[in-house]
Amino acid sequence: MTDLWLIGVGMGAPGHLTLEGRQALRDAAAVLLPRKGPEKSDLADLRLAILRESGSAAEVISFDMPVRDETLPYAERVERWHDAIAERWTAAIAGARPAGPVALMVWGDPGLYDSTLRIADRLRPRPRVRVVPGVTALQALTAAHAIPFNTVGGSVLVTTGRRLREGGWPGGAETAAVMLDGACAFAGLPPEGLRIWWGAFLGMAEQVLDAGPLAEAGPRIVATRAAARARHGWIMDTYLLRRG
Amino acid sequence: MTDLWLIGVGMGAPGHLTLEGRQALRDAAAVLLPRKGPEKSDLADLRLAILRESGSAAEVISFDMPVRDETLPYAERVERWHDAIAERWTAAIAGARPAGPVALMVWGDPGLYDSTLRIADRLRPRPRVRVVPGVTALQALTAAHAIPFNTVGGSVLVTTGRRLREGGWPGGAETAAVMLDGACAFAGLPPEGLRIWWGAFLGMAEQVLDAGPLAEAGPRIVATRAAARARHGWIMDTYLLRRG
Numbered sequence: 151m152t153d154l155w156l157i158g159v160g161m162g163a164p165g166h167l168t169l170e171g172r173q174a175l176r177d178a179a180a181v182l183l184p185r186k187g188p189e190k191s192d193l194a195d196l197r198l199a200i201l202r203e204s205g206s207a208a209e210v211i212s213f214d215m216p217v218r219d220e221t222l223p224y225a226e227r228v229e230r231w232h233d234a235i236a237e238r239w240t241a242a243i244a245g246a247r248p249a250g251p252v253a254l255m256v257w258g259d260p261g262l263y264d265s266t267l268r269i270a271d272r273l274r275p276r277p278r279v280r281v282v283p284g285v286t287a288l289q290a291l292t293a294a295h296a297i298p299f300n301t302v303g304g305s306v307l308v309t310t311g312r313r314l315r316e317g318g319w320p321g322g323a324e325t326a327a328v329m330l331d332g333a334c335a336f337a338g339l340p341p342e343g344l345r346i347w348w349g350a351f352l353g354m355a356e357q358v359l360d361a362g363p364l365a366e367a368g369p370r371i372v373a374t375r376a377a378a379r380a381r382h383g384w385i386m387d388t389y390l391l392r393r394g
Numbered sequence: 395m396t397d398l399w400l401i402g403v404g405m406g407a408p409g410h411l412t413l414e415g416r417q418a419l420r421d422a423a424a425v426l427l428p429r430k431g432p433e434k435s436d437l438a439d440l441r442l443a444i445l446r447e448s449g450s451a452a453e454v455i456s457f458d459m460p461v462r463d464e465t466l467p468y469a470e471r472v473e474r475w476h477d478a479i480a481e482r483w484t485a486a487i488a489g490a491r492p493a494g495p496v497a498l499m500v501w502g503d504p505g506l507y508d509s510t511l512r513i514a515d516r517l518r519p520r521p522r523v524r525v526v527p528g529v530t531a532l533q534a535l536t537a538a539h540a541i542p543f544n545t546v547g548g549s550v551l552v553t554t555g556r557r558l559r560e561g562g563w564p565g566g567a568e569t570a571a572v573m574l575d576g577a578c579a580f581a582g583l584p585p586e587g588l589r590i591w592w593g594a595f596l597g598m599a600e601q602v603l604d605a606g607p608l609a610e611a612g613p614r615i616v617a618t619r620a621a622a623r624a625r626h627g628w629i630m631d632t633y634l635l636r637r638g
Contacts, residue, residue, distance in 0.1 A: 165414025261536035292505035
């Protein structure tokens with residue numbers, strides 16, 4: 151394998167796929183897909199549905215995702231997990247011997263809070279990597295609420311739930327866009343003067359939205375999120391917080 | 395007019411258009427397009443080419459962009475300009491009387507450093523606004539360089555050239571993504587420990603890229619940018635700076 155294509159496919163709405171992404175899925179010789187886990191089978195099905203709708207005839211190469219060692223410290227846990235995924239990719243591709251480019255379908259955009267580029271960096275020999283941009287959770291969120299990402303000439307801090315929880319509201323920030331938050335870090339902020347725009351399953355049929363002053367909307371979102379997560383067995387969500 | 399669709403069309407590559415964006419262009423009754431200015435006629439042509447390639451048969455409603463009053467202070471100048479654009483839209487639409495949704499084609503994504511949502515807010519009666527997300531300059535940049543937007547679990551400050559010039563390197567930031575920089579604000583930073591990834595005309599045939607330690611790549615980019623701008627008469631560029 152000499153060519154690895156990382157294709158951003160958006161957030162699950164078939165319409166998020168770009169024309170470039172669709173063509174890349176059609177031109178790839180094979181698509182490397184994680185096998186269904188027990189919890190996120192909706193996502194595995196959705197990826198296959200997007201692939202089929204794209205008109206691609208690429209061979210599907212499946213691999214099992216390794217399990218993270220939760221006893222390790224965060225940074226080391228992530229490093230070892232990426233090593234293990236790279237080994238699974240290598241073995242799966244070696245078994246299938248595709249005759250051309252191998253594609254990976256990435257939720258959102260391969261550049262934004264995604265590990266695929268870092269895992270690809272571990273492959274030896276190093277493949278030629280092509281990245282096809284895709285619609286991110288942040289764009290699906292601001293589009294669903296029909297709000298701008300930034301104020302006029304203002305800056306936006308794109309950050310994680312972990313950082314927001316550990317560091318509080320980032321000093322000087324006007325807007326914060328929060329990714330990878332599994333535990334409602336917004337609920338730990340003093341809500342005065344903050345507004346939240348939240349969304350889960352963005353772009354999918356199950357999409358849920360809420361927005362308002364954090365003091366009122368925050369507790370509502372915590373409850374909605376818990377209920378939606380219980381119903382689906384998993385959740386993908388993101389939010390934007392703005393001062394004033 | 396009761397429905398206004400703001401459609402992100404990406405950065406100029408026809409492949410950036412999403413399937414949802416293409417369908418929306420086809421479903422719109424009319425597309426509201428600014429007439430060619432003397433300088434940016436490449437962009438006006440490109441927009442028409444994307445519209446034609448989408449298979450849309452929507453009526454094209456043209457309007458002339460008003461001129462900004464450069465004697466006003468920044469915030470007021472922008473406010474008055476948006477007011478003036480809203481008036482032009484209103485007049486153009488009233489003249490054409492489209493029988494269905496009116497679409498606007500927005501470079502990148504309608505949420506990210508774009509005024510279209512704010513101008514739409516000025517229309518009376520208020521239209522129902524639909525936003526279709528599109529590939530942004532930041533995604534086209536990170537895809538072209540095949541780099542991640544963020545470090546593992548790290549945050550990214552999305553900011554403007556003006557803020558970087560006035561405020562210097564943002565305290566505590568690991569990565570800064572810079573938009574709307576007409577004057578190479580990176581050249582005013584102490585370059586030690588900073589790396590830059592720069593791109594202009596991202597996704598277009600004219601795409602130019604450069605990257606490296608800021609001390610070395612910075613002066614090179616200033617020169618490349620000036621030459622590219624002189625050659626085309628205009629430039630659209632963006633960059634990412636990262637510590638360490």
